[in-house]
Amino acid sequence: MAAAAGLLCRGPLFLRRGSWRSFASQTEGEARVTRVLREKFPRASAIKVVDISGGCGAMYEIHIESEEFKEKRTVQQHQMVNQALSEEIKSMHGLRIFTSTPKP
Numbered sequence: 216m217a218a219a220a221g222l223l224c225r226g227p228l229f230l231r232r233g234s235w236r237s238f239a240s241q242t243e244g245e246a247r248v249t250r251v252l253r254e255k256f257p258r259a260s261a262i263k264v265v266d267i268s269g270g271c272g273a274m275y276e277i278h279i280e281s282e283e284f285k286e287k288r289t290v291q292q293h294q295m296v297n298q299a300l301s302e303e304i305k306s307m308h309g310l311r312i313f314t315s316t317p318k319p
Contacts, residue, residue, distance in 0.1 A: 244272035248303055255299035258282045260317045273308040280315045289314065 241249065245264045252262050259281040268274040277296065284292045292314040297304065304310065 242266050242270055242272070245275070248275060248277070248300065251300060251303060252277070252279060252296075256281045256283055267311070268308065272306070274310065275307065276311040276313070278313045278315075280317055282317060284314050285316045 241264070245266050248264045249262055252264070253259065256262070256279060259279055261278065261280040263278040265276045266272060266274070267276050279296065283295070287295070293312045296312050296314065297310075300310070
């Protein structure tokens with residue numbers, strides 16, 4: 216099915232044939248997700264969003280470092296991110312979340 220849609224499966228990652236882009240700029244979807252996360256986590260010291268679906272916006276990898284995660288279990292941190300992106304998630308196929316607190 217993925218091959219019929221013009222997608223190549225490389226392990227857990229799908230790459231759209233012929234859609235290479237520079238990683239110096241964000242896609243529209245990456246910018247939108249980053250903007251929402253910056254609004255929801257104003258104390259975040261780092262936010263990185265990468266479209267890992269080849270640019271079509273179906274799957275993202277998110278790294279967030281924030282004081283707001285302090286003293287929360289990983290599952291609670293991820294629930295916070297899922298809640299912050301509740302509207303955006305509706306149009307996604309998948310999401311990888313990595314959270315951390317700033318090192319002292």
